[in-house]
Amino acid sequence: xxxxxxxxxTTYTRILRTRALYLLLAILLLIVAAAHLYHDLTMGREKxxxxxxxAVVLAVVGLLTGLVVVFDVARDxxxxxxxxxxxxxxxxxxxxxxxxxxxxxxxxxxxxILTAGISALLYLENGSGRPEFLKAAFGAWGAMVMAxxxxxxxxxxxxxxxxxxxxxxxFGLGHATERLYQSQWTIGSILFGVLPxxxxxxxxxxxxxxxxxxxxxxxxxxxxACVYTVALLSVGAILFHRRDLA
Amino acid sequence: MKTNLPKTAxxxxxxALLGSVWLSRCAARDRSSIVQPARRTAAGFGKFMSxxxxxxxxxxxxxxxxxxxxxxxxxxxxxxxxxxxxPLFADAYEQGAMDIAHAAPEDAxxxxxxxLAVEKLRNWKIxxxxxxxxxxxxxxxxxxxxxxxxxxxxxxxxxxxxxxLIYAKAQQVDNEPFAVLNLWTDYLGARERTGPGExxxxxxxxxxxxxxxxxxxxxxxxxxxxxSQQVIADSQxxxxxxxxxxxxxxxxTRIEQTQNIIxxxxxxxxxxxxxxxxxxxxxxxxxxDGTEVAPYxxxxxxxxxxxxxxxxxxxxxx
Amino acid sequence: xxxxxxTALTKEYLVGWRNQTRLxxxxxxxxxxxxxxxxxFLGPNGAGKSTTIKLLLGLxxxxxxxxxLMGISIHDKNARERVGFLPEDPSFCTxxxxxxxxxxxxxxxHLERAARRQRIDELLDLVGLAEKRRTKIAEFSRGMMQRIxxxxxxxxxxxxxxxxxxxxxxxxxxxxxxKTILHRQKAEGKTVFFSSHILSDVQEMCxxxxxxxxxxxxxxxxxxxxxxxxxxxxxxxxxxxxxxKRLEPLATSITRQQQRWHVQLKDPSCKDEAGAVLRxxxxxxxxxHAQSETLEEFFFRRIEEDDHERPVHNL
Numbered sequence: 001x002x003x004x005x006x007x008x009x010t011t012y013t014r015i016l017r018t019r020a021l022y023l024l025l026a027i028l029l030l031i032v033a034a035a036h037l038y039h040d041l042t043m044g045r046e047k048x049x050x051x052x053x054x055a056v057v058l059a060v061v062g063l064l065t066g067l068v069v070v071f072d073v074a075r076d077x078x079x080x081x082x083x084x085x086x087x088x089x090x091x092x093x094x095x096x097x098x099x100x101x102x103x104x105x106x107x108x109x110x111x112x113i114l115t116a117g118i119s120a121l122l123y124l125e126n127g128s129g130r131p132e133f134l135k136a137a138f139g140a141w142g143a144m145v146m147a148x149x150x151x152x153x154x155x156x157x158x159x160x161x162x163x164x165x166x167x168x169x170x171f172g173l174g175h176a177t178e179r180l181y182q183s184q185w186t187i188g189s190i191l192f193g194v195l196p197x198x199x200x201x202x203x204x205x206x207x208x209x210x211x212x213x214x215x216x217x218x219x220x221x222x223x224x225a226c227v228y229t230v231a232l233l234s235v236g237a238i239l240f241h242r243r244d245l246a
Numbered sequence: 247m248k249t250n251l252p253k254t255a256x257x258x259x260x261x262a263l264l265g266s267v268w269l270s271r272c273a274a275r276d277r278s279s280i281v282q283p284a285r286r287t288a289a290g291f292g293k294f295m296s297x298x299x300x301x302x303x304x305x306x307x308x309x310x311x312x313x314x315x316x317x318x319x320x321x322x323x324x325x326x327x328x329x330x331x332x333p334l335f336a337d338a339y340e341q342g343a344m345d346i347a348h349a350a351p352e353d354a355x356x357x358x359x360x361x362l363a364v365e366k367l368r369n370w371k372i373x374x375x376x377x378x379x380x381x382x383x384x385x386x387x388x389x390x391x392x393x394x395x396x397x398x399x400x401x402x403x404x405x406x407x408x409x410x411l412i413y414a415k416a417q418q419v420d421n422e423p424f425a426v427l428n429l430w431t432d433y434l435g436a437r438e439r440t441g442p443g444e445x446x447x448x449x450x451x452x453x454x455x456x457x458x459x460x461x462x463x464x465x466x467x468x469x470x471x472x473x474s475q476q477v478i479a480d481s482q483x484x485x486x487x488x489x490x491x492x493x494x495x496x497x498x499t500r501i502e503q504t505q506n507i508i509x510x511x512x513x514x515x516x517x518x519x520x521x522x523x524x525x526x527x528x529x530x531x532x533x534x535d536g537t538e539v540a541p542y543x544x545x546x547x548x549x550x551x552x553x554x555x556x557x558x559x560x561x562x563x564x
Numbered sequence: 565x566x567x568x569x570x571t572a573l574t575k576e577y578l579v580g581w582r583n584q585t586r587l588x589x590x591x592x593x594x595x596x597x598x599x600x601x602x603x604x605f606l607g608p609n610g611a612g613k614s615t616t617i618k619l620l621l622g623l624x625x626x627x628x629x630x631x632x633l634m635g636i637s638i639h640d641k642n643a644r645e646r647v648g649f650l651p652e653d654p655s656f657c658t659x660x661x662x663x664x665x666x667x668x669x670x671x672x673x674h675l676e677r678a679a680r681r682q683r684i685d686e687l688l689d690l691v692g693l694a695e696k697r698r699t700k701i702a703e704f705s706r707g708m709m710q711r712i713x714x715x716x717x718x719x720x721x722x723x724x725x726x727x728x729x730x731x732x733x734x735x736x737x738x739x740x741x742x743k744t745i746l747h748r749q750k751a752e753g754k755t756v757f758f759s760s761h762i763l764s765d766v767q768e769m770c771x772x773x774x775x776x777x778x779x780x781x782x783x784x785x786x787x788x789x790x791x792x793x794x795x796x797x798x799x800x801x802x803x804x805x806x807x808x809k810r811l812e813p814l815a816t817s818i819t820r821q822q823q824r825w826h827v828q829l830k831d832p833s834c835k836d837e838a839g840a841v842l843r844x845x846x847x848x849x850x851x852x853h854a855q856s857e858t859l860e861e862f863f864f865r866r867i868e869e870d871d872h873e874r875p876v877h878n879l
Contacts, residue, residue, distance in 0.1 A: 193267030234259035
């Protein structure tokens with residue numbers, strides 16, 4: 001467990017030492033704030049635009065976090081750092097889980113910063129808080145966990161570019177998987193459970209349009225994302241266990 | 247060469263897959279009652295893309311006259327795209343339909359029908375707009391009434407939608423005064439109707455008597471008075487010329503029912519006997535038609551009283 | 565107990581279009597390395613030296629065979645608890661400082677904090693990077709990278725140090741320092757196993773060597789056992805003409821140097837015959853000078869013999 005935490009902390013440290021990250025967060029907050037200027041162009045819907053932009057920013061950051069783990073592990077392999085690390089008494093699964101945990105940790109902090117910033121902007125724009133944005137943030141966090149799990153799985157047996165492309169594809173197509181849902185047990189409904197389903201974590205439209213989304217549904221969806229990610233990491237661990245690393 | 251397979255990982259994988267299948271089905275089932283799936287998949291960015299399309303469309307809406315068919319067709323396509331991306335975008339349906347209604351009213355109604363099919367979208371503006379377009383562009387009272395029936399059931403529906411429905415239903419009965427009078431009376435939430443129920447119960451009766459403003463109620467009362475006067479005048483004129491006893495009885499009954507309605511609507515208030523409009527305390531003549539009326543609320547000297555005793559001469563009311 | 569022991573260790577890759585071509589990177593390796601030695605692992609490029617080290621460290625999976633490090637299977641990560649490894653052309657966490665990187669290695673080797681901190685100071689002094697402890701590794705030169713690599717390999721005072729081409733990229737001073745460090749390891753009873761293709765260094769440092777050619781171990785053992793006498797010369801104080809004539813068929817040259825006659829024999833096997841001729845001539849003070857072949861000569865000879873036995877099939 002200590003080894004896992006060591007890798008996690010090292011990964012997290014590396015990400016947070018990237019200066020470009022803070023610039024990116026600042027730019028994203030500026031983009032959200034800029035929605036305030038769109039009163040005429042949106043015909044009075046700048047408040048909705050700000051909410052939607054904020055939700056999209058969170059989703060994009062979650063997706064980018066999934067790609068970060070692909071680039072990070074790929075770089076370790078390319079630069080043979082993984083050789084140095086795994087020549088120590090460090091298990092491959094611990095390395096993989098440590099990488100995942102470190103990226104998720106950094107991603108969670110990024111999402112928290114953005115959520116706080118965007119919530120403040122929404123408060124200034126609306127004159128009152130919009131607590132439903134927190135629900136969108138939780139949904140985005142769940143999507144981030146799942147996207148990162150997919151990235152980890154893919155990089156265990158693919159090179160960098162195919163892993164990135166497939167992660168993006170999985171994210172995109174994962175929003176269409178909900179169409180497979182059927183109340184009866186059919187092949188389609190089994191596929192619905194086995195394939196990644198990002199649509200279950202999307203509440204942006206409903207929250208933006210003022211529909212009530214219960215916290216229990218948010219919790220259920222996030223729980224699904226976490227359990228599904230455990231499955232992804234298990235497959236990744238099995239594949240990584242057999243991979244020649246050098 | 248066989249290496250040790252991580253058996254724990256396989257067990258965890260199986261359990262996690264089973265768990266995720268179960269959780270996803272639970273979430274999808276609960277979600278179906280809350281979430282409106284989009285018609286177009288946009289990798290989760292449909293709402294945002296609909297906003298961007300809306301911004302772009304805002305610029306295009308001024309590019310040409312929507313009364314031209316090709317401009318209307320272009321706008322319609324874009325509104326369809328926006329609403330496919332975000333089925334809950336109420337303004338897009340409403341404003342889109344209004345934009346293209348002149349050039350393509352059927353397409354406008356199709357757009358609004360798409361909105362009405364969205365269960366989660368309970369916005370009164372949609373059916374009201376549809377009713378308006380059906381009435382004005384297509385001159386179809388039947389279709390207008392059908393839409394407005396849906397509108398008045400929705401929360402926060404304003405009183406003018408109720409009145410639009412009455413106008414539509416009035417057109418369905420060719421604006422026959424007695425029938426229209428009954429419509430207005432029902433709208434006021436009259437407790438008792440003695441007329442024939444050929445128009446059916448008005449579903450919005452409960453609570454419909456609660457007008458949004460005093461102006462609404464006064465307007466409706468004026469209309470009731472006007473119709474009552476017309477019904478009685480027409481009935482009396484026909485009665486004078488009619489020879490058939492059955493018909494005479496029918497007309498007489500109609501007059502009595504109308505007077506009954508007036509009594510129910512105004513319930514003990516002071517009204518002019520001719521035009522059935524209210525008159526104020528101290529009035530000697532009706533302000534609408536000049537008919538002499540019995541004054542009330544005055545002292546023996548004829549001063550309007552503000553309380554139990556006259557403030558000018560100190561005497562009690564007549 | 566052998567520090568390194570392999571039994572029929574084999575690694576085969578599937579390469580090419582649809583993985584239809586088999587590439588035998590290591591073929592049936594049976595190797596034993598005892599404790600307290602410096603073992604040099606030699607071979608041409610692509611012989612399988614790095615493959616062997618990676619198999620021992622569990623970085624790649626063997627196709628067949630087994631191996632142990634200090635009695636623990638190579639598939640068990642605990643086998644690496646007492647092992648230090650310096651890879652070829654090392655690259656480390658460039659975003660960390662030198663001390664932070666060694667701190668990371670120390671944590672992964674489960675060293676306690678106080679011991680870790682002390683060891684970091686010692687190692688940075690040892691490899692000459694004490695002044696660069698707070699410098700990011702990204703700013704290191706190649707030689708400095710090699711030094712920090714050596715430091716991390718020695719972090720836990722390992723019983724076995726595996727080095728893959730450790731002398732690459734080092735200047736003469738660096739090479740000398742490295743050799744000193746490795747000799748010190750041996751003096752402390754540790755085992756050093758390193759691969760190289762700089763034969764002169766291997767001959768200078770190693771007790772035992774193994775030679776790999778196209779995946780197969782073609783020679784292994786003590787240097788003194790492997791390197792046979794190549795040239796032999798006999799020297800006597802005096803030599804008469806008829807004795808000289810009798811020696812001519814057995815010698816490549818007969819010369820007089822430093823008041824002695826030197827008879828360079830054609831072959832070391834002629835030693836007995838030549839000695840008998842000299843003893844018959846009444847010579848008693850016969851000095852024998854044997855000249856062994858160099859490691860380089862042995863290496864090329866064995867490679868040539870192996871290529872002859874196992875011809876290379878070019879695709």
